[in-house]
Amino acid sequence: MPINAQATSKLRSIIDDACADQKTGIPGTTVVLVDKSGEIFAHSAGTRGVGTNEPMTLDNIFWIASCTKMLAGVACMQLVEQGKLKLDDGEHLENLVPELKSLKVLKPDGSFEEKKNLITLRMLLTHTAGFGYTFFNERLRDWSHPAGIDEFSGRIEDIVKLPLLFQPGEGWEYGVGIDWAGIALERASGLRLNDYLQKNVFKPLGIKNMSMLPGKEMRAKLAHMHQRDADGTLRTRDHLQRLPLVTDNASEIASIFHSGGAGMFAQPQEYGKVLTVLLNGGTCPKTGAQILKKETVDLMLSNSIEKFPNFSRQPIPAAKPDLTNPIGELYPVDGNPPQGWGLTFMLTNGGFSGRSKSTVQWAGLANLWWWADREHGVGGIVCTQILPFADAKVLGLWAAVETEIYKAVL
Secondary structure, eight states: OOOOOOHHHHHHHHHHHSSSSSSOOOOOOEEEEEEEEEEEEEEEBBSSSTTOOOOOOTBEEEGGGGGHHOOOOOOOHHHHHTTTTOOSSSHHHHHHHHHGOOOOOTTTOEEEEEEEEEEEHHHHHHOOOOOOOTTTOOHHHHHHHHHHHTTSSSSSSSHHOOOBBBBBBBBBOOOOOHHHHHHHHHHHHHSSSHHHHHHIIIITTTSSSSSSSSHHHHHHHHHEEEEOTTTOOOOEEOOOOOOHOOOOOOHHHHHHHHOTTTOOOOOHHHHHHHHHHHHHHBBBBTOOOOOSSSHHHHTTOOOOOOOOTTGGGGGGGGSSSSTTTTTTTTEEEEEEEEEEEOOOEEEEEOOSSSOOOTOOEEEETTTTTEEETTTTTEEEEOOOEESBBHHHHHHHHHHHHHHHHHHHHH
C-alpha cells in the first residue's frame, strides 16, 4: 500500500523538525516504514553526530540494542521448528545449558535462596525466568558492587554471573533472558549466534548490513552515541557496545560474546525487511524465502504471559540514570486493558495512534522503537543513538510518525 505524496511530505517534515535543534532536540534519526509488500517510506534527518556537520543518511549504521531480541527470537523459533530447542521443556534446556542449574535467587534482603523451578526457553523469551538488568533494578545493581556489572562489555561473564530475582516462572522482569536463549541456540546449532543469523535469517532475506561484529565498512558509517544531560542538552559519548567496534585481532574477535539481547548493529532499512516478514507470517515478499512457518509467527505474536496482565505497570527505576530515565509504564493505553508479551516483544492491546489490538512492539536502550501491526499490515522503526532510555523527544517523534502513517493507510 504505497503512501501518497502528501503523507510522504508530512512524515518528512515531522522527522526534519524533530532534528532541527541540534542542542536540545534529536541530533539525527532514520525512520523506516513497511507494509506487507516491503518498504514504503525511509528518511534520515539531522546529523551523524552532534558537532560533526555530517548529515545522517540511510546508509548510517545504528547499534540497535534490544531490537536485537526479536532477531534472536526468530532464530530460536527456527530451532524449535526443527526440534533442536523445546519451548516448554526445562529439563532439555538445562541439560543443554547446565550453567542454568546452579543459579540462585537474590532476595530483597540481599540473601540467596536455591532455585526451585526449571527454566524453560519460553521463560527466557518472555522475561519470566527471573533475570534482570542492573540498570533497571536497584537490588541487582547494588549486589554487583563494588566491581559492578556491564551488560554491554562484550564479555559473557557480565551475563552469566547475574543471579535470578525471583523463582523461574513466578514473575516478570525485563533482563538478560534472551542472552541466555542465544547461548542455548549456539549449543543446539553448533554455530555462534551472529553466524547463525547471517546464514539462516539475513542471507535468505537479502540482508547485508546487519552484524554483531561490524567490519570496517559498517564501522565507517556508524552513527555517534549521545548523552542527554539533565538540562536537556546533548553531547557525544563513548559507545556502550564498544568491544566489537575496536577489536580487529581474530582471536580477540572470537572471544566476544554474541549478545542475543543487545548485540546487533544494523542499517535501519535492513531491519525493516525482518518486520515485513513478521507482517507476512514468516515469508519474505521480495526473495520468497520462508524463514518461519505461519503458525510459528502466530505463536510468537500471541500472549505467553496471561497470568501477568499488568506486568508493565510496575514502575521501572533509573537504577543507572546515565542509561535510563525512570519509567512509570511501558506503554499506557486508555482503560488499562490486559497487557501481554509474545516471544521477545510486547503486546500493547491497542494504543492512541490507530494501531490494532494485536500490534507488537519493542525498543532499544539508545532510544530506538519498532512496531509491527499484522492486522493493519504496517510497521516501522524509529532509530536514534541517545542515552538515557525513554527520551521524551524520541518518544514524541515515534508517536507523531506512527499516528501519521495510520492516517495514511487506514
